[in-house]
Ligand SMILES: Nc1ncnc2c1ncn2[C@@H]1O[C@H](COP(=O)(O)OP(=O)(O)OP(=O)(O)O)[C@@H](O)[C@H]1O
């Protein structure tokens with residue numbers, strides 16, 4: 467297919483080199499009626515944690531499996547439970563879009579589970595009010611009892627949403643930035659032996675800075691307790707050279723063989739981290755080292771300081787390399 471633009475375009479929906487990982491996550495999310503599952507996705511920044519799980523999420527939604535997501539933020543609001551709230555607000559929006567009969571079924575499940583304490587959850591998931599209606603305030607207790615009551619209520623809420631025949635998948639992204647209240651809640655959820663048909667997918671950077679963050683420590687702890695069977699670890703590595711080659715061949719609409727020298731350079735400069743690959747290619751384009759030329763792309767390393775990385779120079783014109 468001939469591209470219609472002269473700009474560098476990355477295939478929007480295609481993931482390279484992640485077939486196995488996608489399959490693993492999908493399998494976990496398809497299991498029906500089993501104890502909760504925790505899929506722990508780690509990797510350096512830019513290795514593709516978010517995009518992998520979003521892709522899986524699209525597939526799950528297509529198959530009618532509930533998938534909601536929320537992302538913790540490094541710089542944004544420090545409001546506790548922000549990612550959890552975003553995910554469950556998304557769920558509420560979904561419930562509100564159901565037909566009347568299905569909506570009433572969900573409403574019944576949720577209202578019966580939350581009983582007189584719904585207000586506690588509405589504080590955190592404001593859109594819930596559209597299902598429960600306004601609720602009377604709940605009498606205050608000591609901070610510790612309040613925390614326990616909230617966590618217990620949240621687990622009841624999740625139980626109400628999980629149907630044995632249809633797993634419920636919650637994706638929490640960037641857990642290295644989770645606030646301590648969210649971590650306490652997640653801990654309570656992960657340690658609960660009664661939650662079934664519920665999958666938590668948590669993604670987390672695992673570079674030196676975040677290596678011992680609370681989520682990673684929680685996963686280690688769960689493995690040492692009786693939850694080992696519930697945990698699946700996926701540590702995303704940079705792309706292998708072959709996959710980088712595939713990616714470049716798709717970007718430049720050519721055969722794999724034609725991008726071999728460029729692949730070597732890209733792997734050398736980026737270590738195979740997808741985000742860096744994109745940035746590197748864009749910088750080559752900005753510096754006009756990578757140029758559209760007719761139907762193909764030209765790349766002249768003589769103009770670059772990257773020259774020393776390749777023997778001689780290489781120019782790729784209209785689909786072929788000239789040395
Ligand atoms: N396997 C892949 N194939 C093609 N593009 C990819 C792949 N993995 C990641 N990308 C692209 O690389 C960029 C970074 O991916 P992503 O944001 O998912 O990384 P991340 O691991 O979540 O990083 P961070 O820790 O910073 O959140 C995105 O533009 C994404 O589309």
Ligand SMILES: [Mg+2]
Pocket residue numbers: 515516517639640
């Ligand atoms: Mg990410």
